Amino acid sequence: MSATAVTVRVPATSANLGAGFDCLGLALDMFASVTVTFCEAEQPPTEDVGEKMVISAVRHAYQRLGKPMPGVRARYQVAIPLGRGLGASAVARVAGLLAVNEFERQPFDEQALLDMASELEGHGDNACPALFGGLQVCVQGADGHYVRAAARFPADAHIALLIPDHSMPTKEARKALPDVYSKADTVHNIGRAALFVAAMASGRLELLAEATDDRVHQRQRASLFPPLFDIFAAARAAGAYAAWLSGAGSSVAAICPEEPARAVANAMLATAKAAGYDGRALVTRIAREGATVSRVELVEA
Ligand code: HSE
Numbered sequence: 001m002s003a004t005a006v007t008v009r010v011p012a013t014s015a016n017l018g019a020g021f022d023c024l025g026l027a028l029d030m031f032a033s034v035t036v037t038f039c040e041a042e043q044p045p046t047e048d049v050g051e052k053m054v055i056s057a058v059r060h061a062y063q064r065l066g067k068p069m070p071g072v073r074a075r076y077q078v079a080i081p082l083g084r085g086l087g088a089s090a091v092a093r094v095a096g097l098l099a100v101n102e103f104e105r106q107p108f109d110e111q112a113l114l115d116m117a118s119e120l121e122g123h124g125d126n127a128c129p130a131l132f133g134g135l136q137v138c139v140q141g142a143d144g145h146y147v148r149a150a151a152r153f154p155a156d157a158h159i160a161l162l163i164p165d166h167s168m169p170t171k172e173a174r175k176a177l178p179d180v181y182s183k184a185d186t187v188h189n190i191g192r193a194a195l196f197v198a199a200m201a202s203g204r205l206e207l208l209a210e211a212t213d214d215r216v217h218q219r220q221r222a223s224l225f226p227p228l229f230d231i232f233a234a235a236r237a238a239g240a241y242a243a244w245l246s247g248a249g250s251s252v253a254a255i256c257p258e259e260p261a262r263a264v265a266n267a268m269l270a271t272a273k274a275a276g277y278d279g280r281a282l283v284t285r286i287a288r289e290g291a292t293v294s295r296v297e298l299v300e301a
Contacts, residue, residue, distance in 0.1 A: 003039035003298045006102045008095040010034070010291040011133060012080045013087030014159070015125035015247040018212025019192035020137075025087075025125035027133045027287040028159060032091045033077040036099035037298075043073040050079060050092050057096025057120060064116065065100075065107060083167025085247030090126035093117050094291050098131075102293045111145065114138075118146045126247060133290035135200055152201040153286055158258050160240065160265035162231060162272055164250040164279035168224055173248035176220045185215040208242035208255060218245050225250055227275035231268045238267035250279075 011027040034054055037043075046052055054074035062069040074096070080088040094117050101108045108116070114131060118124035124138035124146045138148040192211050199207035222228040228245060231252050235243035239260030246253045256264045265281035272279055 001039060001041065001300055003037050004103055005035050005037045005296045005298055006099040007033060007035045007077070007294050007296075008098045008102075008291055009293075010091040010094045010098075010130050011087075011287045011289070013090060013126045013129045013247075014085070014244075014251075014253045015087065016214075016217065016244060017196055018208075018218070018242065018244040019189040019214040019216065020125070020196055021189065021193075021214070021216045022123045022125055023137055023139050024135075024193060024196060025129040025138065026135045026153070027129040027290060028086070028161075029285040029287040030080065030086075031078065031287075032080045032088075032095070034092070034095035034099075035075050035077060036096065036103075037073045037075075038099075038103050039071045039073075041071045043071045046074065048076075049082060050076060050088065053089055053092035054096040054099075057093040057117075058100050060116060060120060061097050061100035061108070064112075065104065067104075081163065081167075083169050083250070084163050085168065085245065085249045085251045086163070087126035087130055087247065089170075090117065090121055090130040093120045094127060094130045098291055098293050102295050114146050114148060115144075124148065129290065131290050133288050135197075135286065137197060151197045154200065154203045154205065156258060157200075157205065157286060158256050158261040159284050159286060160235065160254040160256055160261050160268065161246070161282050161284060162252040162265065162268035162279055163282070164225070164272060164277050166225075166250055166277065166279075168221070168249035170248040173221050173224060176223060177217055178220070181216060188213075188215050205241040205255065209236065212242040212244050214244070217248075221245060221249055225277070227272055227277060228252070230275065231271045234267040234271040235264050238264040240264045243268070
């Protein structure tokens with residue numbers, strides 16, 4: 001029996017970037033690799049949460065195509081941890097959608113892929129940089145389609161990451177947020193989200209401390225991760241321009257020059273540990289490239 005294996009490499013992402021709640025995100029130079037195998041025979045169901053998410057994105061794409069889904073199996077070669085604010089669910093969804101697009105010979109254009117990935121996610125701030133790489137602004141237009149623009153960023157910026165052992169599921173972390181914000185808080189965040197994009201485009205990274213000063217979600221979510229603001233302060237003290245809660249957490253990202261990046265990552269981990277939260281610290285960059293696809297036809301004699 002023949003089969004087709006499509007392998008999709010998708011970057012982890014960091015969303016919100018301080019004040020750009022649900023609309024700003026960047027791709028990290030940390031790539032997951034997912035192989036989706038299409039064959040005629042029905043495949044046994046998986047218990048893996050990430051693989052289930054890949055399969056449900058595959059199912060969604062077939063529903064959109066109005067075609068029956070073939071036998072499908074998903075396997076991670078390299079995974080991004082779930083529930084850490086690194087876009088693991090966007091990785092799974094983008095992998096499933098791009099695998100179908102490759103297998104079915106490109107029925108979806110970029111807009112359709114962005115719309116489907118963002119709809120499955122509920123917002124485009126991880127899905128968009130996972131698909132297209134770099135620093136992205138992504139909003140949902142009045143007609144329901146997602147609108148995106150890539151923004152320039154300094155090639156030498158480094159990202160120090162604290163990845164805690166505990167997860168903060170997005171659903172729970174969104175429950176911590178109010179339904180209504182004051183005019184003052186809204187105005188505060190609009191200006192800073194715009195400032196973030198302008199500071200990155202012009203290389204004026206010293207503005208990022210102000211640009212990441214958010215009033216919409218980080219203070220509220222600190223109730224789920226109490227040392228959050230001490231971790232931000234430790235990152236700044238060690239030489240970072242700014243730090244933010246990555247997506248809905250639990251990871252914390254700090255943007256910094258190359259030289260203090262390791263010290264920044266270590267300072268964040270030490271501060272988390274001192275408060276009783278263990279995890280991993282690492283240094284990465286912003287990935288220019290988004291998701292890529294390769295295809296192999298498996299032929300059995
Ligand atoms: N922007 C989302 C949130 C997470 O903060 O809840 C990433 O999609």
